Amino acid sequence: QVQLVESGGGLVQAGGSLRLSCAASGRNFRTYPMGWFRQTPGKEREFVASISQGGGSRSYADSVKGRFTISRDNVKNTVALQMNSLKPEDSAVYYCASRVGPYSSGGYFTSADFASWGQGTQVTVSS
Numbered sequence: 420q421v422q423l424v425e426s427g428g429g430l431v432q433a434g435g436s437l438r439l440s441c442a443a444s445g446r447n448f449r450t451y452p453m454g455w456f457r458q459t460p461g462k463e464r465e466f467v468a469s470i471s472q473g474g475g476s477r478s479y480a481d482s483v484k485g486r487f488t489i490s491r492d493n494v495k496n497t498v499a500l501q502m503n504s505l506k507p508e509d510s511a512v513y514y515c516a517s518r519v520g521p522y523s524s525g526g527y528f529t530s531a532d533f534a535s536w537g538q539g540t541q542v543t544v545s546s
Contacts, residue, residue: 421445428540439500441515449493457511471522478526512539
């Protein structure tokens, strides 16, 4: 398995952009589908985006489609989430996660499909 550390969160005004990064340590990063999830207090962890092992397939939640872009670098062992046109409802703790298994279900996963998680990074979008 891999250990994951997120960075890049912060406070931004509505309409602004942030880029989250997730650094992975451990073996075989390139064999894991990766995902980003987010969570607000009192709510379940919500799928945001996923990317296949080689980066050729990507999926997004409808709420972020067209605004967020997930990418990965299998040489640097990183996965990123570029967030543009941010809205107050995007405010949450964002988590990076890795999956042991295939990139299936069209890339639409639940948190139960992922085995390793980072500690999370807070994103706050002010109106």
